[in-house]
Amino acid sequence: xxxxxxxxxxxxxxxxxxxxxxxxxxxxGYPSLFWYVQYPGEGLQLLLKATKADDKGSNKGFEAxxxxxxxxxxxxxGSVQVSDSAVYFCALSEGGGYNKLIFGAGTRLAVHP
Amino acid sequence: xxxxxxxxxxxxxxxxxxxxxECRSLDFQATTMFWYRQFPKQSLMLMATSNEGSxxxxxxxxxxxxxxINHASLTLSTLTVTSAHPEDSSFYICSARILETQYFxxxxxxxxx
Numbered sequence: 001x002x003x004x005x006x007x008x009x010x011x012x013x014x015x016x017x018x019x020x021x022x023x024x025x026x027x028x029g030y031p032s033l034f035w036y037v038q039y040p041g042e043g044l045q046l047l048l049k050a051t052k053a054d055d056k057g058s059n060k061g062f063e064a065x066x067x068x069x070x071x072x073x074x075x076x077x078g079s080v081q082v083s084d085s086a087v088y089f090c091a092l093s094e095g096g097g098y099n100k101l102i103f104g105a106g107t108r109l110a111v112h113p
Numbered sequence: 114x115x116x117x118x119x120x121x122x123x124x125x126x127x128x129x130x131x132x133x134x135e136c137r138s139l140d141f142q143a144t145t146m147f148w149y150r151q152f153p154k155q156s157l158m159l160m161a162t163s164n165e166g167s168x169x170x171x172x173x174x175x176x177x178x179x180x181x182i183n184h185a186s187l188t189l190s191t192l193t194v195t196s197a198h199p200e201d202s203s204f205y206i207c208s209a210r211i212l213e214t215q216y217f218x219x220x221x222x223x224x225x226x
Contacts, residue, residue: 044217
């Protein structure tokens with residue numbers, strides 16, 4: 001079945017460091033790909049998405065490119081802030097009218113001043 | 114836009130009682146809503162898909178008689194945890210779908226004593 005694999009955390013960075021969180025997927029069709037962020041005690045917020053190969057999603061300085069050839073959707077940010085500390089979830093949706101989301105395990109990011 | 118609310122945000126109940134959680138899409142109509150459960154420091158587990166005007170579709174292993182889902186309108190789905198037990202204590206999150214994207218509520222923390 002479809003699945004999403006994320007790099008294990010926690011990821012600990014200093015403020016202004018470069019961030020990469022790896023995400024790879026397995027899918028039989030052509031999924032849409034998402035990054036969601038969860039701040040402590042809250043629900044998930046959509047961070048960015050890409051719906052087809054080579055699309056780049058971006059928001060709040062974060063970027064991810066849908067790479068079909070490597071089945072990847074790595075999240076990057078050039079300069080992290082303390083306020084970026086959260087758990088990041090990569091997810092895919094097969095669509096086709098059902099749109100069930102398959103989540104990765106989540107990667108906790110801690111950014112220190 | 115695409116705001117989803119949940120009520121209550123936090124609830125404590127006694128073992129054996131029932132608890133109802135509401136999920137509302139505030140500025141859009143959603144024919145499909147989803148209910149998830151999240152354990153501490155873990156990813157989201159899809160419990161069921163709620164379709165307006167029809168019966169919910171439950172994931173394997175989720176007791177439909179224990180977790181009652183009603184999607185009576187295009188903006189409201191409810192999850193009722195019947196005869197709650199301490200092992201039902203968890204963080205319950207709903208989402209509402211627009212095309213291929215799910216928008217999540219802030220979550221409801223349930224504690225069963």
